[in-house]
Amino acid sequence: MMSIRTAHPADHPTIVDIAVRSGLFDADDAAFFGESLRETTAGAVLFIDGDRQGAAMLAPEPMSDAAWNLLFLAVDPSAQRGGIGRALVTESEAHARAAGGRMLLIDTASIENQAAARALYAALGFGHVATIPGYYGDGVDRLTYLKRL
Numbered sequence: 001m002m003s004i005r006t007a008h009p010a011d012h013p014t015i016v017d018i019a020v021r022s023g024l025f026d027a028d029d030a031a032f033f034g035e036s037l038r039e040t041t042a043g044a045v046l047f048i049d050g051d052r053q054g055a056a057m058l059a060p061e062p063m064s065d066a067a068w069n070l071l072f073l074a075v076d077p078s079a080q081r082g083g084i085g086r087a088l089v090t091e092s093e094a095h096a097r098a099a100g101g102r103m104l105l106i107d108t109a110s111i112e113n114q115a116a117a118r119a120l121y122a123a124l125g126f127g128h129v130a131t132i133p134g135y136y137g138d139g140v141d142r143l144t145y146l147k148r149l
Contacts, residue, residue: 002053002079002083002084002087004046004087004088005046005126006046007046007055009038011055012034012037012038013034014036015055015057015074015146016030016033016034016037018053018054018055018074018075018076019033019055019072019078021075021076022074022075022077022080023077023113024072024074029043032063033072037057044093044138046088046091046092046097047060049137053075053076053079053084054074054075054076054079054084054085054088055072055073055074055088056069056070056072056073056088056091056092057070058070058071058073058093058095058096058104059071059090060096060101062084062101062126065102066069066100066101066102066103067102067103067105068092068096068099068101068103068104068105069103069104069105069106069107070089070092070104070105070106070109072088073085073088073092073106073117074087075088081116085117085120086120086123089106089120089121089124090124092104093147093149097149101149102148102149103146103147103148103149104146104147105144105145105146106121106126106144106145106146107142107143107144107145108121108142108143109136109140109141109142109143110131110140110141110142110143111140118143118145121145122145123148126145126146126147127145127146127147128143128144128145129134129141129143129144129145129146130142131143131144132144
């Protein structure tokens with residue numbers, strides 16, 4: 001049984017570990033990501049309890065009219081394709097909606113290891129609305145997805 005809850009500061013090392021094991025960040029980027037968790041206070045960090053399975057972080061988009069951004073989503077490789085990512089995105093939508101959000105944005109990279117994430121976002125009703133070529137590096141585009149809440 002999945003349990004999703006708001007993460008506490010004590011969960012941050014576990015969330016960073018999930019991010020590294022999932023391949024979203026390498027060990028060199030882990031410290032920067034951990035610092036960003038500590039600095040994000042306006043939004044919510046959600047965490048699936050039990051076996052460090054998955055985590056997501058969302059926050060209101062600054063200088064927007066009630067737009068929210070799902071800044072981070074990662075699932076431990078051993079738990080992928082088990083509905084955890086879907087549950088985290090669905091919970092993130094509910095959180096943003098309850099806070100008055102009108103839309104939820106998700107950014108991802110154009111690289112192959114993000115193909116499953118892009119398919120998940122499409123299956124959940126997110127539409128691809130923008131591409132920024134080379135945003136994450138030469139040949140790695142930023143793809144933005146949007147869902148109205």
